[in-house]
Amino acid sequence: xxxxxxxxPSRWTRIAKSGMVHSFxxxxxxxxxxxxxxxxAMAAVFAPVIAPFDPYDPINMDIMNSEFPPVWIDGSxxxxxxxxxxxxxxxxxxxxxxxxxxxxxxxxxxxxxxxxGISIGLIAGxxxxxxxxxxxxxxDIQLSFSTLMVAIIFLAVTQAMFGSETFNQYAxxxxxxxxxxxxxxxxxxxxxxxxxxxxxKEYIDSARVLGFGPVRIMVRxxxxxxxxxxxxxxxxxxxxxxxxxxxLSFLGLGMPxxxxxxxxxxxxxxxxxxxxxWWITAIPGIVLVVLVLxxxxxxxxxxxxxxxxxxxG
Amino acid sequence: MSLLSVxxxxxxxxxxxxxxxxxxxxxxxxxKGERLGIVGESGAGKSITGFALMNLISQPGYIDSGSVTxxxxxxANLPEAGMRHVRGNRMAMIFQDPMVTxxxxxxxxxxxxETLFAHRKLSxxxxxxxxxxxxxxxxxxxxxxxxxxxxxxxxxxxxxxxxIAIALLLDPQLIIADEPTxxxxxxxxxxxxxxxxxxxxxxxxxxxLITHDLGVVSQMTQRTLVMYxxxxxxxxxxxxxxxxxxxxxxxxxxNALPQQTPPGQRLKQIPGNMxxxxxxxxxxxxxxxxxxxxxxxxxxxPDMVRYGDVEVACHEVARLQSGPTQEKxx
Amino acid sequence: MLAYLVKRLFQAIAVMFAISxxxxxxxxxxxxxxxxxxxxxxxxxxxxxxxxELGLNDSFAKQYLRFLGNALHGDLGMSYFFKxxxxxxxxxxxxxxxxxxxxxxxxxxxxxxxxxxYTAIKPNAIASRIIMGISILGISIPVFLTAILMIFVFxxxxxxxxxxxxxxxxxxxxxxxxxxxxxxGFVHILMPSLALASIMLPLFVRLIRAEMMExxxxxxxxxxxxxxxxxYRIYFVHALKNTLLPxxxxxxxxxxxxxxxxxLTETVFQWPGMGFMFLxxxxxxxxxxxxxxxxxxxxxxxxxxxxxxxxxxLVNPTVNLARMGA
Numbered sequence: 001x002x003x004x005x006x007x008x009p010s011r012w013t014r015i016a017k018s019g020m021v022h023s024f025x026x027x028x029x030x031x032x033x034x035x036x037x038x039x040x041a042m043a044a045v046f047a048p049v050i051a052p053f054d055p056y057d058p059i060n061m062d063i064m065n066s067e068f069p070p071v072w073i074d075g076s077x078x079x080x081x082x083x084x085x086x087x088x089x090x091x092x093x094x095x096x097x098x099x100x101x102x103x104x105x106x107x108x109x110x111x112x113x114x115x116x117g118i119s120i121g122l123i124a125g126x127x128x129x130x131x132x133x134x135x136x137x138x139x140d141i142q143l144s145f146s147t148l149m150v151a152i153i154f155l156a157v158t159q160a161m162f163g164s165e166t167f168n169q170y171a172x173x174x175x176x177x178x179x180x181x182x183x184x185x186x187x188x189x190x191x192x193x194x195x196x197x198x199x200x201k202e203y204i205d206s207a208r209v210l211g212f213g214p215v216r217i218m219v220r221x222x223x224x225x226x227x228x229x230x231x232x233x234x235x236x237x238x239x240x241x242x243x244x245x246x247x248l249s250f251l252g253l254g255m256p257x258x259x260x261x262x263x264x265x266x267x268x269x270x271x272x273x274x275x276x277x278w279w280i281t282a283i284p285g286i287v288l289v290v291l292v293l294x295x296x297x298x299x300x301x302x303x304x305x306x307x308x309x310x311x312x313g
Numbered sequence: 314m315s316l317l318s319v320x321x322x323x324x325x326x327x328x329x330x331x332x333x334x335x336x337x338x339x340x341x342x343x344x345k346g347e348r349l350g351i352v353g354e355s356g357a358g359k360s361i362t363g364f365a366l367m368n369l370i371s372q373p374g375y376i377d378s379g380s381v382t383x384x385x386x387x388x389a390n391l392p393e394a395g396m397r398h399v400r401g402n403r404m405a406m407i408f409q410d411p412m413v414t415x416x417x418x419x420x421x422x423x424x425x426x427e428t429l430f431a432h433r434k435l436s437x438x439x440x441x442x443x444x445x446x447x448x449x450x451x452x453x454x455x456x457x458x459x460x461x462x463x464x465x466x467x468x469x470x471x472x473x474x475x476x477i478a479i480a481l482l483l484d485p486q487l488i489i490a491d492e493p494t495x496x497x498x499x500x501x502x503x504x505x506x507x508x509x510x511x512x513x514x515x516x517x518x519x520x521x522l523i524t525h526d527l528g529v530v531s532q533m534t535q536r537t538l539v540m541y542x543x544x545x546x547x548x549x550x551x552x553x554x555x556x557x558x559x560x561x562x563x564x565x566x567x568n569a570l571p572q573q574t575p576p577g578q579r580l581k582q583i584p585g586n587m588x589x590x591x592x593x594x595x596x597x598x599x600x601x602x603x604x605x606x607x608x609x610x611x612x613x614x615p616d617m618v619r620y621g622d623v624e625v626a627c628h629e630v631a632r633l634q635s636g637p638t639q640e641k642x643x
Numbered sequence: 644m645l646a647y648l649v650k651r652l653f654q655a656i657a658v659m660f661a662i663s664x665x666x667x668x669x670x671x672x673x674x675x676x677x678x679x680x681x682x683x684x685x686x687x688x689x690x691x692x693x694x695x696e697l698g699l700n701d702s703f704a705k706q707y708l709r710f711l712g713n714a715l716h717g718d719l720g721m722s723y724f725f726k727x728x729x730x731x732x733x734x735x736x737x738x739x740x741x742x743x744x745x746x747x748x749x750x751x752x753x754x755x756x757x758x759x760x761y762t763a764i765k766p767n768a769i770a771s772r773i774i775m776g777i778s779i780l781g782i783s784i785p786v787f788l789t790a791i792l793m794i795f796v797f798x799x800x801x802x803x804x805x806x807x808x809x810x811x812x813x814x815x816x817x818x819x820x821x822x823x824x825x826x827x828g829f830v831h832i833l834m835p836s837l838a839l840a841s842i843m844l845p846l847f848v849r850l851i852r853a854e855m856m857e858x859x860x861x862x863x864x865x866x867x868x869x870x871x872x873x874x875y876r877i878y879f880v881h882a883l884k885n886t887l888l889p890x891x892x893x894x895x896x897x898x899x900x901x902x903x904x905x906x907l908t909e910t911v912f913q914w915p916g917m918g919f920m921f922l923x924x925x926x927x928x929x930x931x932x933x934x935x936x937x938x939x940x941x942x943x944x945x946x947x948x949x950x951x952x953x954x955x956x957l958v959n960p961t962v963n964l965a966r967m968g969a
Contacts, residue, residue: 140660144948146899152906152936157923160673160933243785247907250787251922266788268909272794282795283789293783300779310681369826399870408869414863417961418884427880428870463960479870 012251023305030301033294040291044100051093052079059179062088067277078234085280086268087257093286094260099102102262105175106242110234112180113241117187119160120228122218125190136192137184147243154178157252168256175254179241190233228306235299237293246268246288316453316486316519317343317366322379322389324358326590333590335361335374337543340617346517347485348510350534350551352527352566352589359523360541363489365389366521367406368396385487402432404487405480408510411472415464421475422460428482447478451508470501477509487519494529506533527566531555539563542587542598548634549623559625561603597628605629651952655945662941666934667710670720671703719938720931724924729935729965738819739809739918740905746836747913751844759851760886764878766852774848774872781845786904790838790911804834805816807913836912840907843897850893854886861885868958890958897945 024030043050053060065088076083082091108188124135128301142150159167167174184309195218198204249255249263256267263285269280324336327570336358343349351359352456363369366381368389370383379388388399398407400406408414415424425444429435433441441460451474458604464472473493490509494502510533513520522533530537537554539547541561575582585587585602588594590615596613600606607628615626620634699706715721719729762771784792791845798806810831813824821925822828859882867877913919917936924932 118801137654143896144899144944146896146903147900148903149940152903154932156921157669157673160925160928160930244784247785247787250785251907251910252926263785264644266791273791274799278795279940281791285791289780289784289788292785293780296779356674367869369865371865384686397871397873400869406866408862409864414866416863416867416881416885418888418959419881427872427876430873431873433878465961569730 012238013064024301027301028298033297033301035062036290036299037294039104040099040287040294043096044103047093047096047100053089053090053093053184054302055089055094055097060089060093064088067272067280068285070276070279084275085265086272090284094216094265095262095287098260098262098265098284099287100170100244101259102242102263102288102291103253105172105179105261106238107243108176109179109183109241109245110237112176113183113237114187114230114234116181117184118223120184121188121191122195122223125199126214126218126222132192135188138233139188143185144180147179148239148247151175151244151248152251152253155248159253159264164256168258171255171259175245179244183195183237183241186233186237187230190229190290191226191275195222198222198225232299232303232306235295236304239295239299242288242295243313262291275303315342316345316384318380318382319366320380320382322362324361324370324374324380324615325377327373327375328591331591333544334377334568334593335590336365338379339545339623341473341545341548343487343519343521346519347536348520349492350524350530350536350537351521351523351540352397352525352530352537353540355374355527356587356590357540358526360491361543362471362540363406363491363521363523366489367400367404369400369406387422398432401485402483403485404485405485407473407476407480407488407493409492411469411476412464412496414476415472417464419459421462421467422462425460425475425479426484432483434560436569439563439567442480447481449479450512451475451478454479470505471499473497473501473505473506473635477505479490481516481518484516485518486511489521489523491523492525493522495524495526502529509533527555527570529593539566542593543590544598544626544628545617546599547602547623548617548625553623555606559620559630560627561605561629562599562600574614597626603629647956648953653685653948655949658945659941661869662945663708663711663714663938664910666937666941667707669937670710670930670934671706673698673928673933687756714938719935722924722933723929724927725929726730727932730939732920732932733939736915736917736920738821739914740909740918742822742832743839743908743914743916744837745902745907746832747839748846750836751847754886755844755847755851759848760855760883762848763852764853767901775852778845778848781841782849784841784842785907789841790835790908793834793838794911806830806834809915822826834911835908837915838911839901839904842904843901846897847890849892851886854889855882858882858885883921884958885946888955891955893950893957895955897952898947898956902940902943 024034029219041190048054053161058206065080065084066086069075070083071078071081073083080090080092082095084092085091100116119192122137124132131307154244155174155178199222204217204221207221212221246263246266248269249261252264252267255261255264257264260268264280265284266288268279270283272278272280273282319342319494320340321336322336322340323334324405326335328555330520338363339358339362341349349564351357351362361370361374365376366383366388367561368391370376370378372391376389380387384403385405388396400470409469422441422444424468425447426437426498427442444460448459453459453471453474458469459471460474467475475494488509491604492633494505494510494545497505506529512518520534522530533550536549537551538545539560541562547558547563554563555567559569562583565581568581569583583602588598593599594611596609597603597606597615600610603610610628613628615628615631617624617626618634619633620630701709717730721727722729722732725732758774762774765771791802794806797804807818808829808831809822810820811827812820813826813828814820815824822832835937842844864877864881867881872881903916905916906922908914909916909919912924921933921936923929924936
């Protein structure tokens with residue numbers, strides 16, 4: 001007797017054939033955004049390879065080279081495509097490394113938020129009762145204080161306590177930690193809502209009757225069903241994390257000018273817009289806006305696709 | 314002259330990739346004060362018929378062709394401003410779930426009075442008076458107090474009564490009730506139905522009762538339409554349809570009723586499912602499930618033909634009627 | 644109603660306690676008050692004596708209670724830099740920040756409701772598409788970048804508007820210095836308010852639009868149409884109130900974000916408000932001022948959030964506040 005069992009399609013095949021990919025390909029905004037994002041991301045990942053200069057190497061910080069404009073303006077130096085900043089660093093290289101930092105911090109912070117938030121959301125929703133009330137009350141309070149405020153205070157205090165040097169050394173970690181920890185309520189609330197809805201369904205009862213422990217039920221049964229809202233908010237969260245990091249660095253509470261992210265670049269260039277060297281602020285600014293914009297556009301598209309009840313007619 | 318005359322009414326939905334026909338050339342009449350039932354499974358097109366009469370089909374649906382003549386006027390092609398005068402005024406609708414039909418942030422009084430203001434010039438005091446009178450007619454206790462209450466403060470049964478009262482506020486000629494008791498407790502369903510029946514009879518208001526419940530239809534209506542996959546397949550006096558169904562589908566519905574099955578035996582289900590509107594078989598839509606289906610059934614749409622008081626759209630019935638000696642072919 | 648109020652008050656007090664505790668912990672570990680008072684070249688003995696006198700050798704609990712007691716009397720320490728009571732320094736800067744927030748709020752509320760409603764009712768109109776396009780651009784540009792851009796365009800290039808400071812301020816009621824009394828003052832507050840509003844306005848437009856569109860799909864809106872109610876009333880009476888309820892909730896949460904954004908905006912425009920003061924205090928490690936700022940801002944948060952919760956409870960009839968007891 002030949003085996004006539006049908007192997008269920010793998011998860012990848014299912015995703016590829018799903019309506020989501022189909023709808024993606026038809027939407028020029030989504031495709032365009034994805035392309036731009038991949039370009040930026042690739043450029044950031046391969047920065048050490050692409051960048052003509054290493055902006056961290058003091059050799060490249062020659063004050064004689066400072067404030068050269070981009071190549072399309074008079075008085076430029078052709079080896080510096082986008083000009084140089086106030087310290088003589090090549091702006092193009094610095095932007096590449098800066099984007100790298102911004103993306104790194106954004107993605108890691110969101111990974112941390114997601115991990116914390118999803119765990120807390122699962123627990124709160126599944127256990128319910130007092131634990132749930134307490135956790136959600138904490139979430140409300142945390143939310144009302146806004147990530148940026150908490151981050152500013154935490155980083156300000158940390159910087160004052162440890163001194164600039166130590167702080168700058170560990171700045172990346174501090175930023176990831178504070179943005180990561182401060183935003184857990186977003187994920188927690190979203191996941192909790194799904195858990196509450198799924199908890200009532202029969203397959204959960206079946207799983208319990210079969211003797212599966214709560215952790216297994218939460219992770220292997222409920223979690224996969226809450227993936228679509230998690231995806232939707234993740235894009236917004238990455239965009240927000242990048243903006244938060246840029247804002248913090250702009251205030252001098254984030255990445256230092258020696259290891260600049262896009263935010264600190266913009267900050268260091270701010271004073272120079274009055275004296276005419278607008279490119280130090282403008283070009284990193286444009287890169288930042290484009291990066292966040294395409295992430296937001298992708299997020300919008302995802303929300304439209306995964307949330308059919310909102311008919312846009 | 315009939316109160317309502319629907320001719321060849323078709324409703325289509327413009328989906329992303331194709332156009333789907335939800336109602337396929339529906340035709341029926343309703344006399345003044347007459348009570349008509351529309352029965353069928355979920356998705357058969359009963360609710361859409363009701364909304365189509367009011368021209369309330371939501372995007373991406375639209376009325377494709379046909380006419381709806383109400384009180385002598387063609388309302389299917391009426392511009393929105395004109396239709397607004399008909400809705401709630403000459404023709405009223407009762408929705409299915411009273412929990413979500415009333416706006417939670419407005420008081421009962423506001424929701425009743427606004428209906429009156431939309432169609433008549435009245436003072437607030439006069440409008441309130443009329444509202445109170447109607448609330449009494451549906452046996453709501455302490456109607457003056459109800460006016461200041463919010464929907465969530467009242468029970469489901471009371472809310473549905475209020476909705477019936479709102480439907481009667483402007484003394485309409487026709488009430489369309491879309492599954493009015495489905496969302497209510499079984500114990501209250503009978504009360505609401507009785508109330509509706511009495512009010513329609515005493516006010517001489519026409520009623521179109523849309524439901525999947527044959528029992529309700531048999532008690533409330535004088536005539537019935539049976540719908541399947543967007544078409545009317547049988548129409549006639551309720552009594553005849555219930556006692557002597559002609560169309561195989563109607564027969565299947567009646568046979569499936571628990572009352573028809575002796576205790577201890579399996580309920581007789583109709584095998585299969587109603588086809589989805591995007592995947593309609595050629596010919597008679599019921600053919601895949603019908604035990605009498607022939608090749609003709611599978612290729613040609615049967616017309617509605619009148620046999621006595623009843624109209625049926627079925628080739629098999631046509632065959633039986635034209636000669637009892639005709640043989641069935643598998 | 645009473646029970647709810649009491650519950651919220653308790654929560655508010657609990658949060659204030661937590662903030663004061665954190666503030667106190669920071670104060671204890673940040674900077675050395677002795678150094679500020681007497682400098683480096685003092686012997687160890689004298690230092691210890693001073694520590695005793697100042698009560699710095701007491702237990703944590705005792706010091707905290709002292710701190711709390713002082714705070715409740717309005718004494719939040721002395722700023723190292725300004726050599727004045729910290730609370731006074733903050734209160735002097737408060738009007739600047741509050742007026743900035745007021746300006747931004749007027750812009751946000753005044754524009755987001757009409758724009759949000761319009762784009763929900765006519766989503767395919769060209770105007771709607773433009774508004775939504777600008778909105779998504781708006782939320783992608785951080786506050787400080789908008790501010791810089793505005794300065795570049797309106798101050799550096801066009802020279803229309805001033806790029807820093809408050810300009811002419813007029814004292815009213817003896818204490819409050821306002822920007823709204825003179826043209827010069829108004830011109831100075833214009834850009835900062837717009838910049839501050841720039842990131843929150845698109846957020847609210849999108850939110851109101853999304854909520855309104857969902858509300859317009861609800862059964863009760865369909866029912867209202869079936870009753871023959873005019874579209875104007877359906878939009879502004881039936882739909883709008885339901886739409887605005889969740890917006891109030893979100894608005895309350897955004898207050899916190901708004902305060903954070905004032906720090907950014909004040910930095911760019913060198914606006915002499917609390918935010919700018921805070922950042923300078925951080926750079927100078929002026930601990931009492933830092934802690935005082937935390938406590939004042941924490942207090943503002945807690946008060947505004949409680950008020951927003953109350954407003955929501957009063958406006959939403961399904962919350963059993965206004966009608967019956969808890």
